[in-house]
Structure formats: C-alpha cells, structure tokens
Amino acid sequence: MTSFQELGLSGSTLDALTSKGFTAPTPIQALTIPRLLSGTRDIVGQAQTGTGKTAAFGLPVIEAAEEGARRVQSLILAPTRELAIQVAEEIDSLKGGKRIRVLPVYGGQAIHMQLKALRQGVDVVVGTPGRIMDHLERGSLRIDQLTYFILDEADEMCNMGFVDDVRAILASANADRRTLMFSATMGGEVMAIAREFMGDFDVVRVKPEVSDAPLTRQVFHEIADSDRFEALCRVIDARPDFYGLVFVRTRADADLVAARLTQRGYPAEPIHGDLNQAQREKILSGFRERKATILVATDVAARGIDVPDLTHVVNFALPQDPQTFVHRTGRTGRAGKQGVAITLITPNEFRKLMYIAKSTGIDIAKEPLPRIEDVIHSKKRKVVDELNAILEAEGHGAYLAMAGELLHDRPAEEVVAALLRSAFGEELVESGYRRIEPVGPAGRGRADMTCALGRAHGMNPKRFVDFIASAANVKQWAIQHVRVQNDRTTFTVPAAEADRVMERVNSREGETLVTRDESRRKPPGRKFPQKGWKPAGKAPRTQRRKPQPGR
Structure with a gap:
C-alpha cells in the first residue's frame, strides 16, 4: 500500500496525518493498520520506534475510541516514563478534532494529578507497569472494558524486570479486548506472554536496518547526570572541527540545551516539531551554510535532515530503542568521510547501551572525557590558526597605529x-573549567554493597531498588549497578550514604542484611535468610499482590 487513504482510515484521521506532513505509511503501519481496522486477531509486531510503530497502533486506537465514553478504552504499557510521555504526545497529536483524552501515567509525577484526571474520565492511558499497578491496587484505574491492550517495547519491559507486573496487569483486563505486542526482539519471555495472554495472533515483522557505516567511530562517556551538559561542552571544545547533531528526547530539551550552548558562545540552534516550516527551513539553511555548526534535535524533527559531511553525532540522551540509535549515529561517517558518534550515559544507562550495541552489532568503546588540558590545547591551536589567517589576509591596517601606542x-x-x-x-x-569526576564501577564516590536478598526471596532489580529506597529513605537514583543473584544482590550507593543504608535497613529488619563489601565476595560466616523471608516493613510488590487465578 502506498498511501494512508488505502488503509481504511477515516477522513478526520487522514486530515490529521496531512497536517503533520505524513503522506505515506511505513512498512509496519501498512502491515498493522488494515489488520486492526478490519480483522479480529491479535498482533505481535517485531519493529522498533524508528519504524513508525506508534502510529501503527495509535491510529487504530483513535479510530476505535468512542467520544464521551468516560471509560478507559485503550491501555498502552511502556517500559520507561520517557517513552510513555512520547507515545501519549504522539497519539494526542494524531487524534485531530476527535474529542478523546490521552493520559500518560508514570512514577515521579504527583499521583494526585493522575487521580484527578482518571476521575474526570480518560479514554487512552499510556503508562509504566509500576504506576499502572499502583492505580489498579488503589482502585483508581479500571481496565475491564478495554478495546485495545498494547505492550510497547515488550522485550525491554522483560529486560527491566517488569514481567510479573505485566502478567498481573494482563490478567486484570477484560478477556475480550484485542492485545497487541511490539518488540525489537522475539525472546522467550516475550513469546511466552503472547501464548499465555493472547488469543489467535498474527506475527508481523519489519526487517531492521543494519548499520553499514564502518567509517563512524562509536564511543561513549560515562558521567553523572548532573555533569551531562558540562560533558557535552567538553566534547565540543575538544574538537575544533565539530559540525554535528546533538540528539535529545523532547522539544523542551532541544530548546533548553540549545539556549545554554548559545549562552556559552557556541553557534547552536534547536530543531523540533513546534517549529513551523519557515522556521525549520531557515535553521537548516543556516546549518548547511555553517552559520550554526551545532543542531540540537529531537528524533522526529531530525527526519529528512540530510547533511552528508557531518563530523559528529552526540547522543546527549540515550534513545529508546536500537533502531533509533542506528538512525542517529548513521548520519555521520558518510560519503567516504570519517565520523564520530559519541554517547553520554549515566551508570544506570550502561546496561541499556550494551543491549543496543548487541542488538545492532555496533562496536562501541568506553573512553574518558577529554581532559581540560587537551581542551585548552585544542582551543589555543584554533586561536593561533585564526590569528595567522587574519595576519595573512592583511586587513588589519587600521589598527596598526593603536597597536603602536600599546607597544610603546x-x-x-x-x-x-x-x-x-x-x-x-x-x-x-x-x-x-569545572572538574567532572569519573563515575561507574571504578569511579570515585560510590560504595560497593551486598544485600542478603536475591531472586529466591522474590527480588528483581525494580523491587530491590524500591525496597532499599524505602527502608533506607534514600532516592531511587542513588541505588545503582544493581545485580540480582539467586541468594544475594550487589549494588552501589554514594559513599556518603553507605553507613546510613546499612544502619537503617539492618535496624528496620532486625538482622544484618546489608554490608559494605569492596571485594564483592560473601563475608565469611555470613548467614543468608532462607527462601520465603519477608521484610518487617512494606513487602515487595509480589508479596502484596493477590494470587492470580490459574497461576
């Protein structure tokens, strides 16, 4: 199929697509939309974000929604709050004049705002598994009258330890809904969920693009999130020839990062979906003419940008999926020219980056950030080159008299x-220049810890972080490098928090569960709790959940 008109979409939806500049469906949209509009079977789709899968399920969700129903008609699960927000915004932008409400639901946002929206009536909910479970347990969300239940990035949800939550949510939904599952890979857990909770289903696959840009050198820098912008400046400063794209997640991020770069004197411009065509063309024209050498872009806005001689691509924020990573980094190293793709990550994002690298076959190496001495040396060389060019141009005669006075x-x-x-x-x-301290397993300022709870005690990475954060009264982001084993879990916390974590967890539970362990070895004579142990305080989610029928 070559046009959206051939897919069976309504006139109002076609108008919304036209206003967004979409003229032809992507392969995953052409395969999925007709099946959903005319058939009854469930669908498992193998595709990534860059292939247009949000519209592939979002358009049928909009078509099926009844205005004024005042009930949740579609539920979409996403592994991260960033993806939940992105999907909700995309569906909201595709609905055109149809009066339906789309609500993103995720942790980290005040829950009273979500409760208020749910009471007022919502048609489509896009949420992360943990927060959806919270609402189901509160009774603030009902999913017994769904038309569509959609799992986006199903493999990533499994990798992040959400399998039990996903199964519980699926079991709570009405049996006559249609279930759609989209995944970059078709692993065992993904297909097990499909066989257990889906009826007769079709499998649609879009062959992923493979990175064929060996001229692009891939590197990543591991930094603290608070140092992300400073690290970006360090990367740009160390490369006088920098001419490239800096990728961020949201339109607000694009504006903010570009504004901060401009304030520091960098020739930067933002490009995102809020710009009209005239603004977009003006910015791109200036970029091609190198009036601006840094373009801060969102993934959607970067589509259609074709500049063959980019020297660098920077992932200021890690993309949601492997294919988007390929699309981003493949924009440099073209036409026989060398290019560099640089990715900035925090220690919490290391695992996801490795998943992306494995999925795409990209060879990516960790490198330290450029040193301050190297940045200064690079800048001094640039200043000398520019002064020599001015001297050779001989256009400075009007200043010679003043120079003589100064030198007198x-x-x-x-x-x-x-x-x-x-x-x-x-x-x-x-x-x-501000110093940027190294982070990661070998970085400064973190303490290695061991907790005597593991998979045998019902722990997965998410439940473990929730448990330690609650027991020790520390922020979840402070708990990093979590590795859940059968009878124990290793993790790191800021060194300043280590003693407090040990004291509070052990005091609350009445036994020594957490120890500081630089060697990552089981302390001699240590007794681990037996299987079936329950914490004295708030139990992990699996122990609070009611047993599910048939499990």
Missing part, C-alpha cells in the same frame, strides 16, 4: 596576553 610602554608579550584575556576570558586557562 609595555612588552609585546604582556600586551598580547592582555588582549587574549580580554577576548577569551577564562576559556584558555584551567581555572575556567
């Missing part, structure tokens, strides 16, 4: 140094 009473070196300081401030001295 002072040494030439002192005058030039003062001019450099006036022009560059602290850009060429070490004191002008």
Whole structure:
C-alpha cells in the first residue's frame, strides 16, 4: 500500500496525518493498520520506534475510541516514563478534532494529578507497569472494558524486570479486548506472554536496518547526570572541527540545551516539531551554510535532515530503542568521510547501551572525557590558526597605529596576553573549567554493597531498588549497578550514604542484611535468610499482590 487513504482510515484521521506532513505509511503501519481496522486477531509486531510503530497502533486506537465514553478504552504499557510521555504526545497529536483524552501515567509525577484526571474520565492511558499497578491496587484505574491492550517495547519491559507486573496487569483486563505486542526482539519471555495472554495472533515483522557505516567511530562517556551538559561542552571544545547533531528526547530539551550552548558562545540552534516550516527551513539553511555548526534535535524533527559531511553525532540522551540509535549515529561517517558518534550515559544507562550495541552489532568503546588540558590545547591551536589567517589576509591596517601606542610602554608579550584575556576570558586557562569526576564501577564516590536478598526471596532489580529506597529513605537514583543473584544482590550507593543504608535497613529488619563489601565476595560466616523471608516493613510488590487465578 502506498498511501494512508488505502488503509481504511477515516477522513478526520487522514486530515490529521496531512497536517503533520505524513503522506505515506511505513512498512509496519501498512502491515498493522488494515489488520486492526478490519480483522479480529491479535498482533505481535517485531519493529522498533524508528519504524513508525506508534502510529501503527495509535491510529487504530483513535479510530476505535468512542467520544464521551468516560471509560478507559485503550491501555498502552511502556517500559520507561520517557517513552510513555512520547507515545501519549504522539497519539494526542494524531487524534485531530476527535474529542478523546490521552493520559500518560508514570512514577515521579504527583499521583494526585493522575487521580484527578482518571476521575474526570480518560479514554487512552499510556503508562509504566509500576504506576499502572499502583492505580489498579488503589482502585483508581479500571481496565475491564478495554478495546485495545498494547505492550510497547515488550522485550525491554522483560529486560527491566517488569514481567510479573505485566502478567498481573494482563490478567486484570477484560478477556475480550484485542492485545497487541511490539518488540525489537522475539525472546522467550516475550513469546511466552503472547501464548499465555493472547488469543489467535498474527506475527508481523519489519526487517531492521543494519548499520553499514564502518567509517563512524562509536564511543561513549560515562558521567553523572548532573555533569551531562558540562560533558557535552567538553566534547565540543575538544574538537575544533565539530559540525554535528546533538540528539535529545523532547522539544523542551532541544530548546533548553540549545539556549545554554548559545549562552556559552557556541553557534547552536534547536530543531523540533513546534517549529513551523519557515522556521525549520531557515535553521537548516543556516546549518548547511555553517552559520550554526551545532543542531540540537529531537528524533522526529531530525527526519529528512540530510547533511552528508557531518563530523559528529552526540547522543546527549540515550534513545529508546536500537533502531533509533542506528538512525542517529548513521548520519555521520558518510560519503567516504570519517565520523564520530559519541554517547553520554549515566551508570544506570550502561546496561541499556550494551543491549543496543548487541542488538545492532555496533562496536562501541568506553573512553574518558577529554581532559581540560587537551581542551585548552585544542582551543589555543584554533586561536593561533585564526590569528595567522587574519595576519595573512592583511586587513588589519587600521589598527596598526593603536597597536603602536600599546607597544610603546609595555612588552609585546604582556600586551598580547592582555588582549587574549580580554577576548577569551577564562576559556584558555584551567581555572575556567569545572572538574567532572569519573563515575561507574571504578569511579570515585560510590560504595560497593551486598544485600542478603536475591531472586529466591522474590527480588528483581525494580523491587530491590524500591525496597532499599524505602527502608533506607534514600532516592531511587542513588541505588545503582544493581545485580540480582539467586541468594544475594550487589549494588552501589554514594559513599556518603553507605553507613546510613546499612544502619537503617539492618535496624528496620532486625538482622544484618546489608554490608559494605569492596571485594564483592560473601563475608565469611555470613548467614543468608532462607527462601520465603519477608521484610518487617512494606513487602515487595509480589508479596502484596493477590494470587492470580490459574497461576
């Protein structure tokens, strides 16, 4: 099929697609939409975000929604809050004039706002498994009258330890809904869920593109999230020839990062979906003419940008899926020219980056950030080259008299140094740069810990983080490098929090569960709790959930 008109969509939906500039369906849309509009079978789709799968299930969801129903008609599960927000925004933008309400539901957002929206009536809910479970247990969300139940990035949800939650949510939904599952890979857990909770289903596959850009060197820098912008500046400063794209997640991020870069003197421009065509063309024209050499872009806005001689691509934020990673990094290293793709990650994102690298066959290496000395050396070389170019151009005659006056009473070196300081401030001295401390397993400032609870005690990474955060009263983001084994779990916390974590968890549970363990070995004489142990405080989610029929 070559047009949306051939898929059987309504006139109002076609108008919404036209207003967004969509003219032809992608392969996954052409395979999925007609099956959903005319058939009754469930669907398992193997596709990634970059293939247009959100519209593939979002358009049928919109078509099936009844205006004024005041009940949840479709539920979409996503592994992360960023993807939940992205999917909700995309569906909301595709609904055109249809009066339906789309609500993203995720942790980290005040729950009272979600409760209020649910009471007022919502047609489509897009949420993360943990927060959806919270609402089901509260009774604030009913999913017994669904038309569609959709699992987006099913393999990623399994990898992140959400299998039990996904099964529980599926078991709570009405049996006559249609179930759709989209996944980048068809692993055992994904297909087990499909066989258990889906009826007769069709499998549709879109062959993923393979990165064929060996001229692109792939590297990543592991940094603290608070150092992300500073690390970006360090990356740009170390490469005087930088001419590239910086990818972010949202439109607001694009505006913010571009504005901060501009404030520091970098020639940067944002590009995202809120720009009209005239604004977009003006920015792209300036970028191609190198009036701006840094384009801060969202994935959607970057579609259609074709600049063959980009030197760099920077993943300021890690993309949601492997295919988007390929699309981003494949924009450099073209036409026989060398390119560099740089990805900035926090220690919590390391596992996801490795999953992306494995899925795409990309060879990516960890490198330290450029040193301050190297950045300054690079900048000094650039200044010297620019001054030599000005001297050779011989267009500075009008300043010779003033130069003579300056040199009359002072040494030439002192005058030039003062001019450099006036022009560059602290850009060429070490004191002008903030130190970025290394992070990761070998980084400073973190303590290795061992907890005597593992899979045998009902733990997975998510439940473990929830348990430690609650018991020790620390932020979830402070608990990193979680590795759940059968009878124990290893993890790290900021060194300043280590003693507090041990004291509070062990005190609340009445036994020594958590120890500081630099060697990552089981302490001698240590007794681990037997299977079936339950914490004295709030139990992990699986122990609070009611048994499910037939399981």
